[in-house]
Amino acid sequence: MSEAQEFLEKTSRLWRLVYVNRVWLVVFGVMLGAGLYLGYLLFGNNSVEVLVRLKAQRNxxxxxxxxxxxxxxxxxxxxxxxRGLKP
Structure with a gap:
């Protein structure tokens, strides 16, 4: 086998693996995105932590x-x- 054929077989296996596990990859991507968004909500510039700190500062x-x-x-x-005045 030539190097080109080996390379094509490896990429073909990789794409087959991705295709077979596509549902899990999508689930993982959605969970990763949701986790990042939740992290931003909890610890970002407009987060709950900042809100609590601002309320304490206001009080x-x-x-x-x-x-x-x-x-x-x-x-x-x-x-x-x-001055001698009564309040």
């Missing part, structure tokens, strides 16, 4: 703003007391 900022508003009210009360 922290809201709590800080409430604390600053209370401090501001106390300072205004002190200013009014120093």
């Amino acid at each position: 922290t900022l809201v709590n800080n703003s409430k604390m600053i508003e209370e401090q501001n009210a106390n300072l205004q009360k002190q200013i009014f007391e120093i």
